[in-house]
Amino acid sequence: MLPMVGVAGGMLGASAAQAQEQVEDTWELVMRTKKLRLGAANTEPWYFKDVSGSNAPGAIESNGSVWRGVGPVLGKQLADALGVSLEIVETTFGTATAALQANQFDFMLMLDGTPTRALAIDFLPIAVAWFPNVILTRDDVTATTWKEFDDPKFRVAVVLGSAQDQFVSSASPNATFSRLQGAPEALAAFQSGRVDGVCLVGPEADLARAKLQMGKVVVPKPAYPYPASAGFRYDANDRFKSFLTTSIAYMYYSGAVQQAFEQFLSFRGIDPHTATSIMRESWS
Structure with a gap:
């Protein structure tokens, strides 16, 4: 997936010091608004905006649009666990860093943690998937x-x-x-x-x-292996980061991430058993 190796664009040079300037951290924002905002770049198999009207499994609705892919499926599971609604905000891999800094959404799955991006936003200490x-x-x-x-x-x-x-x-x-x-x-x-x-x-x-x-x-x-991560804003309070870290680790090792991937492959008519797993433990 070439977008995965692209460089970050937009606002750079920020650091964890930004967290001190935020009046409300991400966890508090999600709890107050009862809404979890997920950044989504229309890139298969991670995010796909489906306008076909298909009733195949894996459809996630947000603001009148239907999304599919690993990101939306996992995002919905995270929102459900929090007891809030999921809002999917369309972005690109190149502009996601700036969009996170500008508080346009709360986090983005499958966003690679590069040294340049890490100057501006925070990342999970674990991988969402491996390639x-x-x-x-x-x-x-x-x-x-x-x-x-x-x-x-x-x-x-x-x-x-x-x-x-x-x-x-x-x-x-x-x-x-x-x-x-x-x-x-x-x-x-x-x-x-x-x-x-x-x-x-x-x-x-x-x-x-x-x-x-x-x-x-x-x-x-x-x-x-290359790890795919998740990006989010720096917060003085690590509550949101802790929630994501624990949840994604569970989703990965329980097979939920792989299941979301295989669901999208099936939607595209690909036999999951013939595809390369995104769990590196399966490569041996």
């Missing part, structure tokens, strides 16, 4: 390790400058690279046969496989 770098490749490719993919005969497409570009350039430096401007170009190269595979993160690769109706997703060994 491995994978190769979407032809069905006849038998390689299962990064060492086996480290071959000039293997032509791999990557998005120029992405985390996957940097990673596979180190893990399999002898492969033949096609560095392209975006994921659509990389997938088009794979579809046309100009490359043998594309390096992506697991969820992105599985959705691409379903859309293209070709190829298979390989998690080369050793698997290298």
Whole structure:
């Protein structure tokens, strides 16, 4: 999922000192308004604004719109636990940091904690989910390790400058690279046969496989995990952070996060058993 590796935009340079300036912390705000506001970037499988009118499981309604995906489903569970309503606020990964600082919403799931973003907002000390770098490749490719993919005969497409570009350039430096401007170009190269595979993160690769109706997703060994986190404003009072940390840990280890992911895959017509899990314990 390329948005996951994008850099934060908007207001930066703030720190925990901002918490001292807030009259009302997030926990108090949620309790007073009886509303939990979730930032949502329309990026599958994390957030999807569904205008199809589908009655498939996993639909979360907010302000007259229907949302699906891991974020809305988990957000609804958190709101229900708090006894408040869930309000989904549309944003982007690039502007989420500034939107949180501006109090446009209370938190955002699947927002990666980067050093730049951490200058401005707070993050959970645990992961919401984990993603491995994978190769979407032809069905006849038998390689299962990064060492086996480290071959000039293997032509791999990557998005120029992405985390996957940097990673596979180190893990399999002898492969033949096609560095392209975006994921659509990389997938088009794979579809046309100009490359043998594309390096992506697991969820992105599985959705691409379903859309293209070709190829298979390989998690080369050793698997290298990336954590997806959750961002929220700095507060002098850690009550909201404590609630999120405990709740997300429970949701992850109880399987609720994975279940929300699989529910969206099923909505998209993908057999969850053929997709890369977002629980790293399942990769072995």
